[in-house]
Amino acid sequence: MKRTLGWALFGFFLVACTVMGRTEAQPEQDKAAVVQAAKKDLAHRLNVRQESIELAGPIEEVTWPNSSLGCPEPGMNYAQVLTPGYRIKLQSGGKVFEYHTGKGVVKLCNR
Amino acid sequence: MNPVISKWPRRLFFVALSVFVSAITDSVSWAQQPNLVPVLIGFNRQPGPAQEALVRGAGGRIKYTYRLVPGIAAALPQAAIDALHRNPNVTSVEPDGFFHKIDAELDNTWGVKRIGGGTVHADGNKGLNVPVAVIDTGIDYKHPDLGGCLGAGCKVAGGFDFVNNDSDPIDDEGHGTHVAGTVAALDNGVGVVGVAPEAKLYGLKVLNASGSGSFSDVIKALQWVVDNGIKITNNSYGSSGDPGTLVRAAFDNSYAAGVLHIASAGNSGSCAGKNDSVGYPAKYASVVAVAATNQSDARACFSSTGSAVELSAPGVSINSTRMGGGYVVYSGTSMASPHVAGVAALLTNTAALPSNAEIRSLLASTAQDLGASGKDSLYGYGLVNAAAAVAALSSSPVTPAPAVKVVLTTDKTSYSSGTDTHATLTAVVTNEYGESISGLNAFVTKLDGTEAVVDFTETASAGTYTGTLSLSGVDPGAHSVAVTVTDTRSVSGTGSASFSMGTSSANSVSVAAIDYATTGGKKNDKHLNTTVQARDNDGRAVSGASVSIELSRDGTRIATATGTTGNTGTVTFVYNNAPSGTYTTRVTDVTAAGLQWDGITPANEFKKP
Numbered sequence: 001m002k003r004t005l006g007w008a009l010f011g012f013f014l015v016a017c018t019v020m021g022r023t024e025a026q027p028e029q030d031k032a033a034v035v036q037a038a039k040k041d042l043a044h045r046l047n048v049r050q051e052s053i054e055l056a057g058p059i060e061e062v063t064w065p066n067s068s069l070g071c072p073e074p075g076m077n078y079a080q081v082l083t084p085g086y087r088i089k090l091q092s093g094g095k096v097f098e099y100h101t102g103k104g105v106v107k108l109c110n111r
Numbered sequence: 112m113n114p115v116i117s118k119w120p121r122r123l124f125f126v127a128l129s130v131f132v133s134a135i136t137d138s139v140s141w142a143q144q145p146n147l148v149p150v151l152i153g154f155n156r157q158p159g160p161a162q163e164a165l166v167r168g169a170g171g172r173i174k175y176t177y178r179l180v181p182g183i184a185a186a187l188p189q190a191a192i193d194a195l196h197r198n199p200n201v202t203s204v205e206p207d208g209f210f211h212k213i214d215a216e217l218d219n220t221w222g223v224k225r226i227g228g229g230t231v232h233a234d235g236n237k238g239l240n241v242p243v244a245v246i247d248t249g250i251d252y253k254h255p256d257l258g259g260c261l262g263a264g265c266k267v268a269g270g271f272d273f274v275n276n277d278s279d280p281i282d283d284e285g286h287g288t289h290v291a292g293t294v295a296a297l298d299n300g301v302g303v304v305g306v307a308p309e310a311k312l313y314g315l316k317v318l319n320a321s322g323s324g325s326f327s328d329v330i331k332a333l334q335w336v337v338d339n340g341i342k343i344t345n346n347s348y349g350s351s352g353d354p355g356t357l358v359r360a361a362f363d364n365s366y367a368a369g370v371l372h373i374a375s376a377g378n379s380g381s382c383a384g385k386n387d388s389v390g391y392p393a394k395y396a397s398v399v400a401v402a403a404t405n406q407s408d409a410r411a412c413f414s415s416t417g418s419a420v421e422l423s424a425p426g427v428s429i430n431s432t433r434m435g436g437g438y439v440v441y442s443g444t445s446m447a448s449p450h451v452a453g454v455a456a457l458l459t460n461t462a463a464l465p466s467n468a469e470i471r472s473l474l475a476s477t478a479q480d481l482g483a484s485g486k487d488s489l490y491g492y493g494l495v496n497a498a499a500a501v502a503a504l505s506s507s508p509v510t511p512a513p514a515v516k517v518v519l520t521t522d523k524t525s526y527s528s529g530t531d532t533h534a535t536l537t538a539v540v541t542n543e544y545g546e547s548i549s550g551l552n553a554f555v556t557k558l559d560g561t562e563a564v565v566d567f568t569e570t571a572s573a574g575t576y577t578g579t580l581s582l583s584g585v586d587p588g589a590h591s592v593a594v595t596v597t598d599t600r601s602v603s604g605t606g607s608a609s610f611s612m613g614t615s616s617a618n619s620v621s622v623a624a625i626d627y628a629t630t631g632g633k634k635n636d637k638h639l640n641t642t643v644q645a646r647d648n649d650g651r652a653v654s655g656a657s658v659s660i661e662l663s664r665d666g667t668r669i670a671t672a673t674g675t676t677g678n679t680g681t682v683t684f685v686y687n688n689a690p691s692g693t694y695t696t697r698v699t700d701v702t703a704a705g706l707q708w709d710g711i712t713p714a715n716e717f718k719k720p
Contacts, residue, residue, distance in 0.1 A: 065377075065378035065379055065413055065443075066322075066349075066377075066378050066443070067284075067286070067318075067321065067322025067323055068323065072350065072351065073323075073624070074352065074623060074624075074646075074650070075325065075326065075350075075352075075354065075623070075624065075644070076323050076324065076325060076326075076350060077317075077318075077323070077324055077325075077326060077329065077348045077349055077350040077354070077391075078318075078322060078323050078348060078349065078350065079247070079248065079284070079286040079318055079322035079323075079347060079348050079443075079445055080347055080348060080349055080375040080377055080378050080390070080443050080444045080445040080448075081286055081289075081322075081347075081378075081441050081442070081443035081445040081446070082378060082413065082441070082442045082443050083322075103284075103285075103322070105321045105322075107321075
């Protein structure tokens, strides 16, 4: 019984440490996830298979000045908070498409 | 079985258990005892059993009996504390714990501490019940540090969601919750503390779940503010382009009605700080533009600069309430602005009952000068100083002199000769207390210094007067118009506005945007509203344009319609009882006087669940 309690407590500490340490692996996971989301969006827009879309350059870490993610639209206003994210360039059918990401938002930003 | 493995977890268990039990003992017997006040009791000799018996006999619970100093830490009923003061063997009875809690919260919120918020709180001013509107992404009112509820009696006393058109201003992005915490997070010993921790918050949601929004919702929010008697707004959003006459008038008119608007200057600055990069609405004269500083009181490189910058406040690495619970650190002028809004709430909570203009003046005159001496384009008047501002108000109560204030606006900032025959002038007239003045008829109008005949009449809105200024014979170029109003006390005030007259170079009209929204029904999802925005090639809204559209659902055309754009250049088509599906709109024609449509329909799509 005592041994069981000891293991249970040890297990609790392991779980706690795992949860607290989870954020450290986040950037790479974030990067892969946003690239996937951008590809999915572009595939939907172009009506092509995701597999046919490729990265057209390195994924760039960016701190956007506000929630427009560097892609403001006329007549709109944006939260004035620094927003970390990525600039992703994708290629499909010989054309390059630029996506900006940040705070869970993935946005096509072709100018 | 490995004996080492079985032994250590057991030890670990008992160590942890003892810590746990100790923590429970502390929390039950010490910190959470109702009606017991934690104190440090000083004696004239080293305390022993007799002194401990004295404390216990008075209904107290002993936490520590010290050897290093002649004292006991205990929690006692207030009546027993009063009795202890009279005991000749007791040298002191001082509060314990309470101040540590305040310090901990202040230490978690360096910005509030830096501007002297703690000093004002310690003097008993926490902005009790002063209403502050947070115009933003909404507020997570379920957060414990923001009261945990919505409605009268709650920290977040009300609000409106203009994005989803309902009365629940819950946050779905997180920005507004962070801003709200800086204004007024509770002083409860947990997490962070706001600048005005006893102020009431009103969440006005104008930014969507991506942190963006339209100015049409901002105007509606300002109307809500005026209608509900709120005198302070925080605006931690902005755009680089001037959103136009109506938006400016909304800020000007509400300011004239006594509302103080605080806004983020914008995050478009550079380390050199040489450009004029202040965004809107911060750039309007009726709005206080706030720049961001760091813990060294230096301007953050991202903080926008320009002559419109009026004040600075902490805006780098600001810890505040996080949507969904807990706390998070953000940076931006979004974080600076609510520090100033909080100070305005503290000033409002004084016997002097200062007007918005008086608060604005106090904020400027008591700011800690940073950068170049006096007002400059990087820091404005300097770092906002809550302690100095409240002290200044307390030492010299404001007794405003009789005054008439006139905020004058024109319906456009630029007119075209040949197209525009007149300008509509709007004068909002208030007295020294910010109260509207009705029933006035003494108006003198001057166009470029020469008297012009304009007949002003009062509108349905008390204290707001409109008149028509003829533009006949007005030459191309910049012009100014001034209106002097005299009230029944023979006190006069003048307001002025400027506009330009030119020949329009615009020759084409395009559809700038197609937006969708749903309205009606219990969930506001019954009808589909499609809004088409027309602009000319100078970027100005085109009013009076006839717009024809085809509406399709899942690729099949289901409706056609024609409508005319209003003053904002938009026309909204309502498709009643819209079923689920993916909707698209194709513009088939735009007809506007003197302008050729470019024939392009911007990409658009709306998925209605």
